[in-house]
Each structure stands twice: as C-alpha cells, then as structure tokens.
Amino acid sequence: MNSKDVRKQFLDFFQSKGHLIVPSAPIVLKDDPTLMFNNSGMAQFKEYFLGNATPKSTRIADTQKCLRVSGKHNDLEDVGFDTYHHTMFEMLGNWSFGDYFKEEALPWAWEFLTEVLKLDKDRLYVSVFEGNEAENVPFDQQAFDIWKQFVPEDRIILGNKKDNFWEMGDQGPCGPCSEIHIDLRTDEERAAVTGRSLVNADHPQVVEIWNNVFMEFNRKADGSLEKLPAQHVDTGMGFERLCMAMQNVTSNYDTDVFTPLIEKVEQITGLKYTSNEVKDISEEQNKTNIAIRVIVDHIRAVAFAIADGQLPSNTGAGYVIRRILRRAIRYGFTFLNIKEAFIYQLVEVLADQMGEFFPEIKSQQNLVTNVIREEEASFLRTLDQGLQLLENVIAETKGNEVAGAKAFELYDTFGFPKDLTALILRERGLELDEAGFDVAMQEQKARSRAASEISTEDWSVLIPGNVETFVGYDQTESEAKITRIRKVDSKKDGVLYQIVLDNSPFYPEGGGQIGDKGTLVSANETIQIIDTKKENNLILHFTKQLPENVNASFIAKVNTDLRAATAKNHSATHLMHLALRTVLGTHVEQKGSLVNPKNLRFDFSHFAKVTDEELQQVEDFVNARIQEQIALIERRDIPFAQAVEEGAMALFGEKYGDHVRAIKFGESMELCGGIHVQNTADIWYFKIVSEGAVAAGIRRIEAITGDAVKGFFASHEELLSEIKTALKNPQDSLKAVIALQEDNAKLKKQLDALLKEKAKNMKGELAKELQEVNGIQFLAKQVDLNPEGAKDLAYELGNLGNNLFLVLATAEEGKPMLSCYISKELVADRKLNAGLVVRELGKFIQGGGGGQPFFATAGGKKVEGIAEALEKAIEFIK
Template structure:
C-alpha cells in the first residue's frame, strides 16, 4: 500500500487510542528538562520513566494505557547513531518513535496480538516477510529464556513458526541506560529481499532485513550496583521507528526516499544548485547522496533541539549539537562547495514539513535560524584552514592522522574528533585516538564532562521501589517548623547508599523519611531547604531535602547525640525545623523572579520565554530567550518596574486548580518543556486566583504576573524590601541571563555603589599624576565588590573618561619631556670636543634616551658616546661606537657593561651599539666616570 507519512502517524495513534482505549500523550521535548541523566530524549519511554520506577504513583494510577509519537535524538551517550548517519539509508540523529504503553495493565499477549494486527490487517504488510525475535536468556544474570513471548507468537498470530528467532542480550534485552527500567524485548523485522530469503540476516545489521518494531516487556530495574530487581508492576513499552515504517509502507528500501525527507532534499537542491538526490539508483556510498542525507538529518535534529530549549556550546548536549552542525557544514563545504553559511536557510523547510504534527515549531523558526547562522559563521572562519591542515596531515604519508594533528584540529579549528575520524576514514586512514586523548588530558585541568554529582539519588529511587515507606505530606507552604509523632525511617549513608539502621551516632551521614515535613525539596529552580531535625536523644543537621516520588528524604549529618528510627507501629517524637532566615531570603528571591519575568516581557521582549532559573538564598538567576544584550535603558526600566511592584506591597496569591482550566488564563506563563500534573499550583501577584478562574479570558490579566509554580513565596511583594540587577550576560546563543539581588543584600550593593560613585567624584578634581595613581586601586576595588549593574556600568564609563584624560596628559607631558631631551642632546653635541661623549640626560627614559643618541650621532657621527638616564628606581645606559674607534679597541658592549657594573647592574650588545641597566641610580655619576676612564684606556686618551 502507498500511504503518506502524516497518514501513517495518524493511523498508528488512532489504532491504539480509538480501538484499544489508549490515551494520547503529546511528545515531551527532546531536551529532558526533568532528567539530568539524559542528554536528549532518546526513546518514547523517557517521559514515563518515573511511572515505570513506581515513584510517580499519582500519574501511574491515572494513566494506564498511552500512545504517542515521541521526538527523539540519538547523538551522544549510550544510544548514539551519529556515526552511522549518511553512510546508510536508515540511521538518523533525529527521528520519531511511535509507541504504545501499558503501565501495570496489559502485558505480552496484547502487545504481540495488537502489533501483528496493525501491521498485517490494518496496514496489509506481507506476513511471509515478517520475523520476530525473542530473548534467549542470560543464565549468568539469572534471567530465563523468554519462552512466553515465543509461545505467544506461535499461538496468537499466524507468523511462520520458522520466523521466530532467539536473540542475545545485546539485541533482545532493552535497557534505558546504565541504571533504570529494563526487560526482555521482542523485535519485529521485515524481510525486503526479493525472494524472502532473509532469515539469516535477522539481527545482522543488514538493511535488507530491518527491525521495524520493538516490544519491550519492562519487568526489572537495574540498580547502581548492576543488580536486577523485579519492578512493583510489569509494563509494556513499544517503539516503532516512524521513518522506517514509512519507507516500508511506501514500498521504499530507504527511509530517505519517503515524503519525510523529500521537501528537505528539494530545499537543499534549491540552495546548493546540486543535482537532485538520487539515493535509490546511485547507492548508499555516492558522496553527493551522503551529503544530502547528512544535511537533511542534521538540520531536522538541530531545529527540534534548538526549538525545545537546547543551545550549541562547549559541554554536554551543547557540544553534541555543535558537532552535528559542524558535521553538516563540512559536507556542504566539501561536497556542495558552500563556502558561506547555508544550513540556516533550511530551517523554514523543517518548520513547514513538521509543524503540523509538532506545533511548537511554529514561531520558533526565526530564532532557530539565527542561532544556526551564527554558529555557521563562527565555524566558517576556521573551517578552510582546518581542512588545509587535515590535507597536510593526510598527505604526510603513513596510514594514520597523529594525535597531535587531531588535537590541533580540535583545539584550534573546532573539529570534533569524530569529524576528523570520518574525514580520515574517507581517505582510508586512521586517527591516533589514544594520542589525541593524551593531548586532551594535558590541555584541561578538570575531568572530561560526565554525569557528575552524588549517587545517592538513584540509590534512594531503589529504596522507594521496594515499598514500605509512607508518603510525605509537604506542609512548608504554611509553616517552617512542625512537631511530629509517628514512624521514622532512618538510613545511614555508606558510599552513597542508604542502609537501614535503628540508630545513628554523632558524625554519621543519614537520610530520614517521615510522613510530614516542612522542608522544600529542590524543584522548579528553587534550591532545597536546610535546617535541623531534633529528637529527645540527638540532633541532625539537614543539608538537603530530596523528593523521590511521594517520599521526602532529609539528608544530613548527626551533629549531637543519637538519632533513632521508629517503625512497625512504633512512634517517635521529633521536631523538623527549617532554617527560617534562609527560607525568607529564598522566598524573596523567588517572588522577585516572578516580578522580573513580568518586567522583562514588558520592557525588553514580549516573547522573552523563560529558559531556566536558579533561586537560592543569595540571588535569583533567570535565563530567558532574547537575541541581544539588554541596553542600559532596559536594565534600568526592568529594575525600576520590579521595585515599583515591591513598593506597591501587593499580596501574593496561590491556589491549586485543574491544569486544563488554568491553561485558559489570559497571560499565564509556563516553562516550555515542563510537565505539569493534572492539578497545578497557580501563583499570581496582585489578583486572587479565584478571580482569574472566574474570568480566565480577561485581557487585564496580561498585566499581572501569573505562573504555574510549586515554590515558596512571600506573602506580600513588599517583604522583598528591594531589588537590583547585578549582572546581565549571554549563556548561549539567543539566551540571556539576569542575576539579581533582593533585601539586605540589594541594599548593601546599592550603598556600596553610591560610596564608590562618591569616591570617583572626589577624584575628578585631582591633578593628573594623583589621578593616575588612584585609578588602578579604584578599578580593582570596583571589580571585587557586588554592585548594581547600572552603577557598575556608569562607573566603568566614568573611569574610561578619566583614563582618557590621564592618557592625554601623559602624551602632552611626554612631548614636553621629549623636547627637553632633544634640547639637552643638541647642547651636548655642540659642546663635545675630544671624540668621546659621556653624559647623563635628565628626564629621559629608555625610549627618549635613544632619541637623544640619534640627535648626537647625527651631529657627531665619528664620536663614541655613552648616555645615561636615571629614574627613582633604576638607571639606563646606551652606548654607540663608530667603526673607526672599534678598530682602536673600544667596543660598545664592553663599554656599557663596565658602566652598568658600577650601578649594580649589567648588560651588553654589539660592538657598535649596546644597552645596559643598573639597579642603583645614586651611582650614576660614578658609573659615568668609570665609562670615561674605560674609553681613555682603550683609546689612549
């Protein structure tokens, strides 16, 4: 059958949503904002991870069956397809994953039956071309052969029994990462050989027999120790490569021959004037077709990643995107001779082709194109020279690009190692990767990028999965201290793993879980609370509060006495006390962040979407989408606007409401990519939430700060006491960062700024010499203290003007001094008589001493001369001897060295010209006398 890609997507979703009661769940962003263990969303199950782990209990109860198409990127980390893209006709960095899920509902039988029904009855694929694989087992890990799945294929479908194959762990056991949900899987492969003879090619990586659907039966969790434990409930996670199934249903042998890529190939041909893509007839290795595939794939990947909040950079996902972009640019440069930015011009083609299925692309195209263009410009400046260096290295002979050359390509010209490896492979060469890595180790002072951080969180996840812990009720919105009586689970932390204990003593690290807590856990950019847990027998300093599902763990150290557990119906009395002064500062900064967000939209950019934030007790740091630096006027306007809101002392309202209704509030701001629960907490400054909900479409609401937020806030804006912007800077292309202060810290910064303004004003009347001496320490002081940005900017501008005055005065005095030196030199030349001149030049330095020498030599070319210039700390000597006197024995180098020696220094040079220096200017006269005697001795005077 022939079917469009849009129809394939629609029919898949409708089959499960309408026929089998699955809920359609929109794709999560490819940037996993809530999962720091992933660079990119690489599978449909990423957004459901907490359900599989059993820690998102509420969502797991509500969502039993789901279907969607997920945006995925596999270009870094465990799942990485980047190296294969372009070389074959079925790998991609960006792709869609069609999937259906069961969360503790149906299992293997339904998954197998429905997959077979959709493929053969709905889409009409030939049953005789279908093969299924099942897991052969791993006795060494205690995992049995999956005979259940094999039986289901035999008994519940009409697949040819000889087409059921057993596969090893690498092919038929699916794992999301080093840790996390996993289980055996059954893959469906499609035989595209003309005579259906591809049974021996299953799982062989041959494009003629290709995997089209993976049915994963999630029943285990792999812990940080590598051990597999059974999950609380069994789940199904299936994934079908959208691009692959489109090619099969369209009767194509290549994913790139479908209408998914057709519009992009047309756009590439238009921009490059290259011959049309002809992958089907030319074969996979044609360099022009390879370039088409690489560029089309990579611009899709870049467009989606940048739309979803990523940005090119030097670390993590930013570096992966930079590698992808540069790989595409290199193909354009070498294959299509595109020696100027071109990739950015393809962004509209991606938006046009994909925005129907993914509406978030609409409106993002201009910003994405600008980021891509700027990245291309930066790489273009070094690409040509880097390619020349590579050619030079490749032409040296041998079979290998040295590690030193690979490092230079990376460090100087921005060539990622894998790009160099691809280029080397194209010439039949290898790269000395070990040598490259050794040079990289020498070049950096810190370890290469990695997951980082403590391992306590995954260990706590495992703990929650085992069950038996009471959910924690958060009471921190209304109080910062509670008296608690009930069960208490106590764990001593050993090597980042919690070990259940009955008691912990002074100095031991612990994690404590109770059913009520005032401690806020880090979320939404706000840091976790700190404080203490006090019992009759001891006290624990709480350094972090970590939420895993419904459980809050209070992590810290026993600071006195003994802390005890209470379980099995027993109860313990304790007090949980948040550090209130710190919490107040955090609340002030968080409420100020909301006011800042509103002010930025009003005075800088109405589309300034939030890209991230950090709220702690010292500052608020807010990242937002904006293409250029804020002007001084914008900084002042934003600061003035927030302070106006602070002075207005407006009440801060919050309430929990259904998300579906809250989304209708006019002017609501939500963080793009954030997954919100069915019931959300709305925080509004100035208007009760009930009023918003009563009239959600009111245009007046657009003038207020209205956000989804689970953080802690002030009761009134006036409690922030004040607000200043400390800095504004770029953190990525198209993303700016504002750091701001509130309360006492803001007032201190303001007072410090005014003090420095007064000091600088006092300097304006100083004479130039005093001013020059005072400016250097003043500049150091301004750079070392916390100041409002507007004051720091004004001080810098004023300092620059004063420095210009000093510079002008210095030039003027230098000219006067130079004139005086020339006058002295003329007088010395006019009064000289015996062919040897030894003299001191008052007010000269090293530069003007040479000027004096030139003046004298012009008048007395046959004379030998040695001049001195003394300052407070040193003395300089300069000597010149004509050829005739050199022949008589006087050499400038020896002469000047003799003089300098008397002044505690040294030097030397050529026989005709030499210079030296002394450390004791008080000996200048003695040095000159020594010079006269030395010359007389050589010349017989």
C-alpha cells in the same frame, strides 16, 4: 500512506483500544539526573514503572521525540553512513502500567501492522527471548506460543540477552522483549537469501520496526534481578522506519519525513541527492549523499532541542547539541563546499512539515533560526582560525606525520574536527598520527569521567509503599520519618547519602530555583541537609552522614533565612518577566533562569542589546509593583487548559501535568512550582546588576533583591566616599572626574607623539645593529618603549628592506611584551611565521600570544625571561 497519516493511524488504533493519547515530553530532560535527553519513549514514564507515582491512565499511547547522542544509546557516528540510524527520531509507543500484558500487546501489534497498515505478513519476522540460565530468567514460552498463532515457527527467532532483554540503564526496571522485523528487499533477494538469517545483522533493508518490552524485573546495583510488584508493557516503534515500510522505499531518507529537507539542501547547494534505489554511484556522489543525510538528520535534533529550551553551549547537554550542529556544518563545509551559514534555512521547512503535530517548532521558529544561524557563523570563523593554526602545526612538523596530540589540541580547544584535519593533511602529502589522537581523546574522557562519575547503591527501603508528600508550600518544618536511604559515591563530592522522607517541607531543585537546605533533628542528633533534588518523583535530601537511628522520628527544618531570600528573588523574576514583555514586547520568553538566595539570573529571547534606558524602565516597572504591595494569589491543582486560558504563562521545554499551580501577582501570572513571597513588599527593592548576550537571540539579566540590594547601595556609598577623598573632596565629584579624564587624554596624546618621535630617532641607531644571518637581516633587542611604540619602530625598520626578521621586547610597568616583525617576502619564501615565533618565545616570559604571519605579539608575566627569549630568537633563522 504519508507520514502524517501513519502517525494518526497509530494513535487512533490505540485510542480505540482504550489508551489515553498524551503529548510528547520535551526532548531535553530537566528532572532526571541520570539522562540528558529523552532517549526512548519510556523515559517520561520512569516514575510510573518505579512505583513512585500513579499514572493518569493505566493505558497510554504517544509519539515521543527521542535523541540518541550520548551515554549508553549513542547513534551519532552511524548517522549519514547508513540509511536507518538517526540522532532525533520519533518513537511510537503504547504503554500498560500494571494493566494488560503479552496476551493483548502482541496480538494488537500484529493487528495494527497487518490489518490496519496492511504490511505483507510474509515480510515480517518476530523474535522472543531465549532465556538466560545465569540470571535465572527462563525462555519466554508465553510470547512464543502467542506468536505461533500468527507467524510460522520458521519466522520466530530466539534472541539472546543482547537482542531480546531490554534495560533502561545499569539499574532499574527491565525485562524480556519481543521485536518485530521487516524484510524490505526485492523478491529476488528474498528468494536468494532468507530474511531470517539477516535479522539483527545490521542489514539496511532487514530492520527492526517495533519492540514490545515486558517489564517484569528491577535490576539492582549488584547486577541481580528482582521481580517488580506489577507487570508492565513498554513498546516502541521507529516512526521513520515504519514510514519507509509504508512508502515502499528502502531508506528512511527516501520517505516524506526527510525529502522536503533534502530538496531544500539541493536548492541551496545546487547538488543532487540520489535515492537508495540508485545503485553503482560514484565515490564523489556517495560523499555528497552522506553529507546531505547528516545535515537533514542533524537539523531536526538541533532545532527541536533549541525549541525545547536547550541552547548550544560548552557544557553538558548544550555541548552535545553544539557538537551535533558542528558535525552538520563541517559536512557541508567539506563535502558540499558551502563556506557560509546555510543550515538555518532548513528550519522553515521543518516547521512547516512538523509544526501541526509539534507546535513548539512553529512557535519557536524565529528563535531556532537565529540561534542556528549565529552558531553556524561562529563555527565557520573557528574553522578559518583552525586552518591557520593547522598551518602552524604543519610548519612545525618534521617528517610526514603530524602528531596526534597536536591535532587533538586543535579539536579540543578550537573544535576543529579530526577528519577535516586528516583530509587537509592528505592533500598536503602528510599523515595524521590517528593512534596518538585517540590516546589523547581517551585521556581526556578519562579525566572527564573521573570528575563527574557517580555510582549509587540500591535503595534501602525502611517503610515500603510510602509515597512522599511535599508540604513545603504551607510549612517550613514538619514531623517526618525516613522511608528509604541510598548511598552515593561521587568523584566530585565524595560519599553522600540520599534520604527520602514520608513528608517533606524541603523544596527540591526545579524551575530554576535551587533546592532548600536545612536540618533533620531527632531527640539525640542534628543532621545537616546540604541540598534537595528530585528524581523520578522522589524528593532526595542530601546529607554527608546518616542518623545513628534511621528509624527515629525527626523534625525536618528548612533554613528559613535562605528560603526567604530565594523566595524574594523568585517572585522578582516573575515580575521582571512581565516587565520585559511590557517594555521590549511580547516576543520576550523565558529561556532559562537561576534563583538562589544571593541573586537571580534570567535568560530571555530578544534580538538586540537591551539599552540602558530600557533596563531602567524594567527596573522601575518591578519596583513600582513592589511599592504597590501586591498580595500573592496562589492557585493549586487547577486544570492546565484553564490556567492557560486565564492568561498564565507556560514555558516551552517544561513538562506540565493535567493539573498545575499558578502564581499571580497583579498582571503577572505564571505556571510555577517554586517558592514565593506572600506580598511583593517583601522583596523590598529590585536592582539590575548586569545585562548581556549568552547566545544568538538570547540575553541574560542578573539582578538582586532585599538585603543584597542594601549591601549593594552601602558598598557604592563607601566607594563614592573613597573617590571623593582621593579627589581632595571637591564640591562636584563628577566635574572633578571629567576634568581628570580630559587632562589624562591630553597627556596621553603628548606621550604618544613623543614615543613616535623616539621610535623614529631609534630607527637609525637600530639599523646599524642589524646583522646578516643566512641572508636575513636579523635583530633581537629590548627597547625602552611601550608596546605601541615598539610596533611603530618595527614598521619603521621594516621600511628599510625586504629581508628583515625582528624581535623587540618591552617591559613597560613590569609587563613583558615581545613583538615580532617578518618581511612579507620571508613569510612567503622561507615559510616564517611571526605568530609561531611569539608563541614559542612567549614561553620564556610565561605568556603567549599571536597575530598575523608578518607581525605578532606575546605578553607575559616574567620580565627576567626577556633575555633568554631574545637569545633564542636567532634559532628560527639559523
């Protein structure tokens, strides 16, 4: 059975059992601060388990894209080395929210596997929770008794808390689980060693395929358990592992989930991948196999993350995606000997293979391809740079071990991988101080944790069962009661409190718009709301202090000045989106935005710089819509399909419900939950202040509206007045500036010619000052030239002979600069390196720099350090 049929059979089966089939949520989470990525099938349903929202059906089934590369669930380092771990995988799941429980879930699981898919019953093992006396959770007798109806007792395994008690994190819903494992070994292997002994023992052919979790408890902050008000079922089945079982292979990578990608890598590299059925392969072939597994796994994770709106970057989720891609590139670079971008070519195969069920990978194919190609090219340049820097480190090393801290600096600053460093060192007969590297890594992680660590207490519930209402579309203040409170201890912000109200006019951060600020006012006091966010369908109001009487009645008041300025920028963002699609083409799609009271930032797909003329057209388009005074048409709670059919723009990577809110200004119509002006005239004026690239195929525009534009115009008018004064109030300021530039260019030409002549004249004088040190012509001296003149002089002196080591210092306008010239013969024979020289000497002038092995420069801030730098220069050749 091919993989598409496996997926369809699962969904059809549970649809026949009364389940609503829902699409996969985006792989990147945007409204859950506790998770970067969807790491399990249940992540998108957390609000239902917590009782903060009501599901559209009490029975749901789906296949969820999951990513396990950070936090508690992190499989990254296992990927490639075994045949069954992945970064991205599909989780087939069926869910019951307070509906059915173990009596239905376990028999259905057995029915699907053995009667629908017809897997061999004798190869299946099941496990149940053995209980935990310390937590007062008993042995799962009910699950054991149900399984006895289908499975011999010798294939029912009792599992401990680690294996058979599932938790979504340190706090939250949890409960005992019952796993189903399959033994895919040969009959001979099964006869020799029982599969029971290999369950949960990391055997590559005895693997868990399905986990039935019974959500009965809530884990509190102090570690204790309390019963949930309702019992839920949360199941997850590894799609790739199930395909392995269905296709009679012993590796996920030998299924049709991966073989098309593997075949493409073989075609590109000319290397062959050997299936898991082939035994006794060479060490070289094993390295090739691992590298190909890494690449075909990682392309799936990276491609779907980008399609869902997460671009590679240097922070947060974007850094994780960049790290996954760089791991793939490095394996291709090191073990497949591919020194140019190639992984992007796999996107087309992936889109053809999975685009039918996951349309986002097909519709975003061009963007994904271009982003990956540019990321590859960039990292390959980094690898080249890292190789040069590694040569410098090797040159500095005394003995046969390179300091771990130095290797970590290469890794941390330039992304140069540790194992590639170790490989190159081994080839040079050197070793890496791995313990020192690990210490530096742990120190960095500790610093990172200290900066971002957050601990939360349990909620103190004041009004049980209350579901919060958002009233902020219609009012900016409301009478409210506090329903729950939680204390948050953040290393970054200190102690804060999160307050939930029975109703709130405060807009919580989302859709690019920042959260509202304002106050909670009672009869006796005023509490400042410093931010508003949403978590698991709760609106969290952040404060630095709690009210003296938390049971009082309050007036919740939004800061209307900030709200109005934000609304102008948000509505202008919609108009600009339409303008960009009109001016540049309909390929333009929003890829990120930030809307706050000061300005707006908008990221969009486009593969060329936006010209000044195009930017002016966009600006004119938006201002024309402002001049037209278009009234807002807001439609709430309309069916998603109807809104899209009527022309509403839906953004990839956003999670939409069955009913949505649409915002319309003339031809601009978008699905949006944010705050907007009532009429485009309220925006007053729209002004673009910058445009640039943020990633391959992604451009960013920053713009301002309203009072910010008034301030912008006023400051420019003041600047123009100051320029006129400085130019002695000419009749035509522009002509005066042009004339000044022309005069300056002429004078610069004359000055450059004079300095070149001066350098030539100085050559003869300095040649007499050269001294011989260890067979090398040496000179370290400060000269009265600019840096360009010093470079000319260095090259002039370099023409005199083959053994020159020269350090020249300049201090033009109080800015110290060191220039080092080394004859190429000395670079080759004596292993001298000008880049290393200026990096070390640059410390004396509080600066740094680099360049080529034969010529390099370093700039700094401390002129007084020049003398010491020149004095130390001789030590490089002593």
